[in-house]
Amino acid sequence: MADISDKQEYSGTRFEKADFSDRTIRDVVFEDCTFIRCDFSSAVVQQCRFTDCVFDQCNMSLLAVPETQFSGTEFTGTKMIGIDWTKAYWPTFDFYSQLVFKACILDSNNFFDLRLHESHFESCRIHNADFRQTELNKSVIQDCDLTDTLFMHTNLEGADFTGSHSFYIDVRENKTAKATFSAYEALNLLRVLDIRLAD
Incomplete structure (x- = not known):
């Protein structure tokens, strides 16, 4: 060692x-x-x-x-509970962070206003995390539990949320063009629109 x-x-x-x-x-x-x-x-x-x-x-x-x-x-x-990633050093010329998280516990992590393009989150528990104003475009966020995690003015364009659940994403307040969601969980995106779905 x-x-x-x-x-x-x-x-x-x-x-x-x-x-x-x-x-x-x-x-x-x-x-x-x-x-x-x-x-x-x-x-x-x-x-x-x-x-x-x-x-x-x-x-x-x-x-x-x-x-x-x-x-x-x-x-x-x-x-990885309670890490404030905003305190780390994120050089302006390093456009892609290229971080990969697999089967991690990321409760109460702070990613506010960071550029995390093309990052990878797979089979993670991400409760009470802060992704407000974060650049997550083209990121993979698959099979994750996103209970009480914050998304506001977040760039999720082209992100892959396949298999992820328990998220609350307001499509009016976030960029979601060409993002991928599982069909059932995509119904969560409609909750904020105050509409009814018929069987």
Whole structure:
């Protein structure tokens, strides 16, 4: 198991069952690194950079990410409650974040006003998250539970919501052109229009 020191660079390093909870990690570059069953709960990763990294079955709840950049990063089976992604570093020239979330718990995450074009959310629980004013066009949001998650002035053009459920999306307040929804769940889009459907 590798440890992490501030102001270092790690490339192709594997971290397994490492406990970084409640710890502050500063100015570290991670490239093509793998984190397996690591604990980052209540940790702070400040001014770090994660490029083409994988987090598998980690606990990242209440992780703080001030000025940290994520690019081409994948999270699988990871618990990620209460993360404020707006505090991370999102360079203006990096048009696509290319983040992938699979079978993750993303409750109470804040994505407000971020550009997350073509991001990937698959089989995730996303309760009470904030996607207001977020650019999610051409993103994949499949088989997700979106209970009480906020969408307002959100760009969902070309997004794929196949299999996702429990969402409330006002088609008058969000961009939904060419977005894909499962037929049954698409009925939720009509609730705000105050119309009745006959069998």
